[in-house]
Amino acid sequence: MTVPELKIQDLHVSVEGKSIVKGFDLDIKGGEIHALMGPNGTGKSTVASAIMGHPKYEVTAGSVSLDGENLLDMAVDERARAGMFLAMQYPSEVSGVTNADFLRTAINGRRGEGNEIPLMKFIKTLDKKMDLLEMDQAFAERYVNEGFSGGEKKRNEILQLMMLEPKFAILDEIDSGLDIDALKWVAKGVNSMRSENFGCLIITHYQRLLNYIKPDKVHVMMNGHIVKTGGPELALRLEEEGYDGMKAELGIKDDEPVEA
Amino acid sequence: MATQQQVPEIDEYKYGFREKDVSVFRTKRGLTEDIVREISKKKDEPEWMLEYRLKGLRHFYKRPMPQWGADLSALKFDDLTYYVKPVQNQGRTWDEVPGEIKDTFDKLGIPEAERKYLAGVSAQYESEVVYHSMKKDLEKEGIIFLDTDTALKKHEKLFREYFGKVISYADNKFSALNAACWSGGSFVYVPKGVVCKTPLQAYFRINSESMGQFERTLIVVDEGASVHYVEGCTAPVYSSSSLHSGIVEIYVRKDAYCRYTTIQNWANNVYNLVTQRAICEDHATMEWVDGNIGSCITMKYPSVILKGEGARGNTLTIAIGGKGQNQDTGSKMVHLAPNTSSTIISKSIAKNGGNVTYRGKVHFSPKAVNSRSHIECDTLIMDDKSTSDTIPYNEVLNKDISLEHEAKVSKVSEEQLFYLMSRGLTEQEATEMIVMGFIEPFTKELPMEYAVEMNRLIKYNMEGSIG
Known part of the structure; x- marks a missing residue:
């Protein structure tokens, strides 16, 4: 089996006519974990939403391909079934639908008719993954994200990631609002996914999460594109010097800040 | 001709199959005193029932159409047939039910439902009950x-003790009819x-063109007793309008449910x-679980008269x-x-340019303290394209009560759809899931096989509702 590859080339994205991402390039292969860092309003989350296909985000130029297939031609659900996953910053609530039902429908949607996951196998897998994330069994029967705390929602995103087993995941500020314990569970979940068949892009402001999930590469994004790429040490340096130090070094002036 | 005679006009209607008409007796179109007498005579009824029918008829003539709620101006009473008797005698067992009628029931899944769940079946085909069975333990x-x-x-x-006591013939034009x-x-x-x-x-079913169906249900739950009655309806499609105007009267005695x-x-x-009403005596409980999916116009407000303390x-x-x-629809x-x-x-869904209205009334009399x-x-x-209204009436005639009203209107949001689709659900599946979740408080109250049927109906109903 060949190692999956996500290729983003010269991506430009606008939201409501306003250009936010301006020439974003990134190449991730299975087995790799990349971190995307940068100050607020530089377009990190916009990259994530555009790759997944949120209707509000308009790709004006560039390409995104998964194993050579053009993702941008696909509907949101087709991208998901092709192997993309986005752990969202603000996951939606779906009243009246249990987590378990939702997950089973999503898994079966990927597997296709006639190839549905046997119920017992589903339950066993779900139990196992929830144990690993130290989630109470009751979560399976709670309505999707309804009444969940911020941390519970994030853990639920990771649970979905683990159940759906995509080729690539983008974790959009999965660490925001998490206490140290929740951070560890999230990291544990992501680390359990590590394999040649899985690549991951972690979007974060802080290097804290990267203590638990060691990235292969760290990218710094400013003004709509990547301005610097390095190893894990780059995240540590940012933690010490802040983004202002790097801006000075690279001679970058602030764009007008935009919505992340 | 054996079975389906024509392609139903509303082609998406799943149960729109039609069987050959096997009726042995049907009245002429329009409603006259002669027809009412004929119905009563065919049924070999006691005199008091004929008199009751005639009182109802006179009131029906006299009573104007309701001037509120849905627009009923297209409803033409003279075009309807008021009584169709499909078979000579009531079938006592399944084997005795005529084949074509049985086919219709088969399509609705009655035999399976019976094998699994039914304690007693009273399936109405056209105006007469043709099949009726009861388990020995009920008897x-x-x-x-x-x-x-x-x-x-x-x-x-x-x-006679209970008939017409909860809903008078003079209650409204359709109760008179x-x-x-x-x-x-x-x-x-x-x-x-x-x-x-x-x-x-x-199960209820209309199967004759332009036939009014006026079933009459009377339930009496005596002191301290308890019962759950379930009724579901599907009907085939016809080119001219049919009228279903039923009455459900329920008397819930002291401590009953x-x-x-x-x-x-x-x-x-x-x-x-439809007029549905219950009277509750002391510490009695009445629950209406009411789903409205089909019809062109439904006006239905299940009511409870809380007559007894508690x-x-x-x-x-x-x-x-x-x-x-x-x-x-709504409740009183x-x-x-x-x-x-x-x-x-009340949970309402409006789609494809449809309209849903909640119309409800809560009345507190001077005696209803601490209620x-x-x-x-x-x-x-x-x-x-779709619209909704919420029209609540409150009549509060004493101060010692508490009344809460919450109303919420929401749209299927772009964010919710994106979220579900990003997990691999198609737009159709995502929409279905949101809708199913929305009505889940209702579905979970249904007996198992109804919940399954309900889910199927909703799924079917939501097809093509995107865009």
């Missing part, structure tokens, strides 16, 4: 579960202290104008209004005694 408990016509013959005294030409329906009597453990179920569950999925040319009334209602549909709670309580939960009512109206609007 042993003294529970009476018959079609209404037979009940009148076999239990006249009991029948029903009084004049009622036929079929169920009669249930649960004796003192008897708990009927399995739900009693009946009754739940009445109904799902109507009439074809989209049926006028569904009585409780609950209504859980859903309505789905699609293209060309107007679902005008009339608090007449101290310490009474009521809850109304409370809680009303929740949630509406889900699927597109910009």
